[in-house]
Each structure stands twice: as structure tokens, then as C-alpha cells.
Amino acid sequence: MAEDFDRRYADRPFSPLAIVIAAYNEEASVGPVVEALPEEVCGLAVQVIVVSDGSSDKTAAAAAQAGALVCDVHVNRGQGAALRLGYHLARQRGAKYIMTTDADGQYQAADMERVVGPLVSGEADFVSGSRRLGSTTSKGSVRNLGVVVFATLISVLVRRRITDPACGLRAMKAEVTGDVRLEQPQYQASELLISTAMAGYRVKEVPIDMKARRSGKTKKGGNLLYGWRFASVVVGTWARERRSTKTKRL
Numbered sequence: 709m710a711e712d713f714d715r716r717y718a719d720r721p722f723s724p725l726a727i728v729i730a731a732y733n734e735e736a737s738v739g740p741v742v743e744a745l746p747e748e749v750c751g752l753a754v755q756v757i758v759v760s761d762g763s764s765d766k767t768a769a770a771a772a773q774a775g776a777l778v779c780d781v782h783v784n785r786g787q788g789a790a791l792r793l794g795y796h797l798a799r800q801r802g803a804k805y806i807m808t809t810d811a812d813g814q815y816q817a818a819d820m821e822r823v824v825g826p827l828v829s830g831e832a833d834f835v836s837g838s839r840r841l842g843s844t845t846s847k848g849s850v851r852n853l854g855v856v857v858f859a860t861l862i863s864v865l866v867r868r869r870i871t872d873p874a875c876g877l878r879a880m881k882a883e884v885t886g887d888v889r890l891e892q893p894q895y896q897a898s899e900l901l902i903s904t905a906m907a908g909y910r911v912k913e914v915p916i917d918m919k920a921r922r923s924g925k926t927k928k929g930g931n932l933l934y935g936w937r938f939a940s941v942v943v944g945t946w947a948r949e950r951r952s953t954k955t956k957r958l
């Protein structure tokens with residue numbers, strides 16, 4: 709799979725910033741999302757990698773048509789697995805930094821300089837957008853309440869202030885993605901954040917504007933299911949990382 713991807717795109721530039729997008733049944737929005745991405749962010753040339761797995765629509769074709777390097781996996785394995793594969797492909801293609809965004813159009817190209825800036829200036833190793841420092845079009849929703857509750861819980865657990873642990877617009881040094889333990893098949897956002905913070909990497913949040921998805925529907929289930937699974941990943945990741953820190957100290 710990875711070898712085939714590498715061969716197929718061997719003639720495309722190995723740019724220092726890879727934008728990795730997991731996309732599942734997003735044929736209507738992935739094209740416009742890829743087309744709206746900048747060619748450079750903070751002076752870094754961009755390569756766009758879209759990972760679609762088991763989509764039953766034309767997501768892969770739409771992403772390729774828009775100019776992305778596309779890895780089309782036949783079996784659906786979840787956003788977390790797709791992003792892990794995307795990180796691996798980005799590192800293989802020499803990326804120094806990796807940014808993620810979503811295929812549903814919730815994040816804006818205009819915020820990307822702000823997300824990548826602290827990496828380039830050497831101020832941070834991992835930067836996450838925060839809708840609470842910026843804005844969101846969904847006002848007063850259950851999701852927003854969940855973001856506040858989980859941000860508070862995670863801030864206590866990792867002992868630093870986190871305002872938005874579920875933002876899909878993030879950027880990191882590429883080596884972070886190979887160093888921390890990532891196992892979650894679908895609800896990956898908090899696992900990456902908690903593992904990165906607990907591994908001692910410098911984490912920073914910056915304001916971003918979050919919109920409603922352009923079309924299609926959520927892949928995460930209803931609010932209750934989302935909340936329950938998110939909570940399990942938060943507690944499970946924290947406990948796992950704590951055990952592993954203690955073992956390392958022995």
C-alpha cells in the first residue's frame with residue numbers, strides 16, 4: 709500500500725509541510741476543501757495527502773481531481789487509522805511538519821498560518837486550533853458543552869491549560885507522529901493531544917474559526933455516543949501514558 713503510493717507519486721515534490729486529510733464518504737466537500745488549501749504556509753511548500761478508506765462514493769476520485777495525493781484503502785478502519793497511515797506516508801515523503809484538517813470544510817485555510825507559525829518559530833512542537841479561543845458557528849450546542857467539559861478534564865489530567873481537545877486543525881513536527889503511541893481507530897483527537905503533552909512535547913493552542921460541515925453527515929455518531937467514546941479515550945490514554953511514564957522512571 710505505502711510502497712504503491714510512493715511509486716505512484718514519486719514525481720510529485722517532497723514538500724516540507726504535508727497536509728493530511730482523512731476523508732470518508734465526503735465526495736461533495738473534499739474537492740473544494742483541497743482546492744482551497746494554500747500552496748505555501750509560513751513560506752513552506754505544501755503537499756496534500758488524502759486517505760480515504762472504504763468510501764462507497766467518489767471521495768478518492770474527487771480528491772485526486774482536486775490535486776491531492778490520494779491513498780485509497782479498500783476497507784474502512786476509522787479516522788484514527790486513516791490519519792496514522794497519512795502520517796506514515798507524509799514522513800516517508802520527507803515532510804518536516806504535518807498539518808491535519810477535515811474533509812468536510814469545517815476548518816479554514818485562513819487559519820493555517822496561525823497554526824503552523826509556532827512550529828516554524830520554534831515556540832512549540834504541537835499546535836492545535838481552538839474554537840473557544842476563536843469562534844464556532846454552532847452556538848450553545850451539546851457539542852460545545854462537551855468541548856468545555858473535556859477540556860477541563862484534560863487540563864487537570866495533563867496539568868496544562870487546554871481549551872479545545874477535539875479540534876481537527878492541528879500541526880506538529882513530523883517526528884511527533886512517529887514517537888507517541890497512537891492506537892485509536894476512530895476517536896483519535898484526544899489520544900494524540902494527551903500522548904503528546906504527557907511525552908513532554910511543547911503544546912500550544914491558537915484561535916481558529918470553525919464552521920458547520922459543508923454537506924453530508926457526521927461519522928462520529930450522535931452526541932451521547934460521541935461523548936461516551938471520547939470520555940473512554942481520554943481516561944484510557946491518560947492511564948496508559950501514566951503507567952508508561954512510571955515504568956520508564958523505574
Ligand SMILES: Nc1nc2c(ncn2[C@@H]2O[C@H](COP(=O)(O)OP(=O)(O)OP(=O)(O)O)[C@@H](O)[C@H]2O)c(=O)[nH]1
Nearest residue numbers: 730731732759760761786787790810811926927928
Ligand atoms: N478515512 C476516514 N476518514 C474518516 C473516517 N471517519 C471520519 N473521517 C473523516 O474525519 C473527518 C472528521 O470526521 P467528522 O465526521 O466530521 O467528525 P467531527 O468533525 O469530529 O465531528 P462533527 O462535529 O460531527 O463533524 C472528516 O474529514 C471525515 O471524513 C473514517 O472512517 N475513515
Ligand SMILES: [Mg+2]
Nearest residue numbers: 810812814921
Ligand atoms: Mg466534522
